[in-house]
Amino acid sequence: MNKGLGDMAAEGGREHPSLLLCSLSLNLILASLFLRASPFFRRDDELTWSREAAAEAEAAAMVSCSGHGRAFLDGDLSEDGSLVCDCNSCYAGADCSEFLPDCAAEVNSGDPLFLEPFWMKKRGSSAIMLTGWHRMSYSFGHGSRKSARLERAIRELHKVVGNAVTDGRFIVFGHGSTQLFTAAVHALSCPPPSHASPAKVVSAVPYYGAYQLQTDLFKSGEFEWQGDAYSWKINRSSVPNTRFVEFVTSPNNPDGQLNRAVLKGPNTTTIHDHAYYWPHFTAISEPADDDVMLFTMSKLTGHAGSRLGWAIVKDKGVFQRMMDYVDLNTLSVSHDSQLRALKLLNVALEKNGSEIFRFGYENMRSRWLRLERIVSHSERFSLQRLSPLYCNYFQRVSGPSPAYAWVRCEREEDRDCAKVMAEAGIIGRAGIVFGADPRYVRLSLLRAQDNFDLLEHKLQALVAQEEYVNTI
Numbered sequence: 001m002n003k004g005l006g007d008m009a010a011e012g013g014r015e016h017p018s019l020l021l022c023s024l025s026l027n028l029i030l031a032s033l034f035l036r037a038s039p040f041f042r043r044d045d046e047l048t049w050s051r052e053a054a055a056e057a058e059a060a061a062m063v064s065c066s067g068h069g070r071a072f073l074d075g076d077l078s079e080d081g082s083l084v085c086d087c088n089s090c091y092a093g094a095d096c097s098e099f100l101p102d103c104a105a106e107v108n109s110g111d112p113l114f115l116e117p118f119w120m121k122k123r124g125s126s127a128i129m130l131t132g133w134h135r136m137s138y139s140f141g142h143g144s145r146k147s148a149r150l151e152r153a154i155r156e157l158h159k160v161v162g163n164a165v166t167d168g169r170f171i172v173f174g175h176g177s178t179q180l181f182t183a184a185v186h187a188l189s190c191p192p193p194s195h196a197s198p199a200k201v202v203s204a205v206p207y208y209g210a211y212q213l214q215t216d217l218f219k220s221g222e223f224e225w226q227g228d229a230y231s232w233k234i235n236r237s238s239v240p241n242t243r244f245v246e247f248v249t250s251p252n253n254p255d256g257q258l259n260r261a262v263l264k265g266p267n268t269t270t271i272h273d274h275a276y277y278w279p280h281f282t283a284i285s286e287p288a289d290d291d292v293m294l295f296t297m298s299k300l301t302g303h304a305g306s307r308l309g310w311a312i313v314k315d316k317g318v319f320q321r322m323m324d325y326v327d328l329n330t331l332s333v334s335h336d337s338q339l340r341a342l343k344l345l346n347v348a349l350e351k352n353g354s355e356i357f358r359f360g361y362e363n364m365r366s367r368w369l370r371l372e373r374i375v376s377h378s379e380r381f382s383l384q385r386l387s388p389l390y391c392n393y394f395q396r397v398s399g400p401s402p403a404y405a406w407v408r409c410e411r412e413e414d415r416d417c418a419k420v421m422a423e424a425g426i427i428g429r430a431g432i433v434f435g436a437d438p439r440y441v442r443l444s445l446l447r448a449q450d451n452f453d454l455l456e457h458k459l460q461a462l463v464a465q466e467e468y469v470n471t472i
């Protein structure tokens with residue numbers, strides 16, 4: 001039988017006790033070296049090459065920006081080399097503690113920062129470390145440009161939430177769902193039958209303005225923007241054999257309504273934009289099962305800057321044409337973003353999504369209630385009407401929690417509602433951007449808490465003026 005170093009030392013040790021001691025020490029040193037090198041026994045504070053990156057990330061997170069901003073690793077540097085705070089709108093100063101009293105409430109953009117506090121709470125589980133060599137290639141090992149794990153996580157989340165059918169469906173990734181607008185329009189309107197006129201791309205007013213802007217920009221022999229779907233419902237017989245592609249947004253941006261297609265029948269295809277079909281913003285009544293459905297990380301986890309959206313597609317040919325479009329347009333979606341999205345979705349999936357969706361819903365619901373309360377005292381302004389609905393995900397009736405307020409100016413003289421708001425220090429998005437009457441303005445409710453607080457304050461003051469005038 002082979003004898004180990006310890007055994008031999010033990011035998012020999014009868015004659016040489018110092019040799020036994022020496023051997024024991026050597027064994028102890030070797031064992032401790034082995035344990036230190038083994039990943040199973042290494043402690044977090046014993047990380048090696050990643051320690052510097054982790055320390056850098058934590059240092060950025062520690063910069064105090066008074067709760068009105070944050071410092072980022074790629075942010076500007078001050079003269080002493082320290083990171084500068086990115087302040088929320090209406091806050092300034094080195095640590096964002098200075099409130100700018102004359103500043104307007106910026107509620108124009110749909111920047112979904114309402115979820116930022118959730119991710120700060122989940123700082124440990126949501127952080128990722130990108131190695132210098134992370135997926136440098138144009139493609140993943142198997143030749144595809146999509147992370148198979150990300151695709152599985154997306155399918156799993158839809159199943160958990162019950163908001164979309166994914167079994168037997170194809171998934172296309174895009175640089176945000178914005179890239180997929182034209183990918184889908186192209187895929188549905190090509191190849192055109194010979195001598196056919198371009199497909200008419202339409203959407204029901206009020207529609208998300210980017211559909212029009214993008215379709216106009218990429219207009220071709222295949223398709224062109226043709227405005228309001230309702231007007232074509234009436235005029236359709238004047239253009240027999242014309243193909244239509246309709247954008248259906250549900251819940252709708254700007255008014256939160258659960259829209260359905262306006263145009264039906266042959267030669268009509270639809271792109272269902274379900275960016276807001278998540279429990280933060282609406283009750284989930286059934287799994288959507290439309291031909292082409294768009295979703296985005298931007299409104300699900302709030303990571304608009306990561307630019308990752310996806311389409312769920314029924315038909316293989318449409319899927320292939322959309323893939324070809326993304327391929328020609330940008331080759332693929334950033335592999336860094338795919339890794340980040342995977343990490344974030346895995347956090348979102350914890351406890352079957354209950355943490356993120358409860359946080360999101362409670363925030364959006366409380367904002368809507370606060371806004372509704374203010375407008376209920378006004379005769380000058382009105383809000384869209386939304387009803388409580390049974391939510392299969394929460395398994396109870398949930399009250400409205402829309403991403404935007406769609407405000408109408410009721411007074412005859414207030415023809416330009418965005419102007420009325422701007423004069424009161426509220427910067428919203430004018431109704432005409434949505435193809436609607438300028439009597440409407442959209443106010444974003446999903447921005448950072450500072451933006452919402454200021455909106456609430458300014459709107460309260462505007463409505464109070466009305467009450468004051470009524471008393472004199």
Ligand SMILES: Cc1ncc(COP(=O)(O)O)c(C=O)c1O
Binds near residue numbers: 177275
């Ligand atoms: C209805 C709708 N679809 C798509 C988008 C854009 O999503 P993404 O950030 O994924 O491009 C928005 C953004 O506000 C939106 O409101």
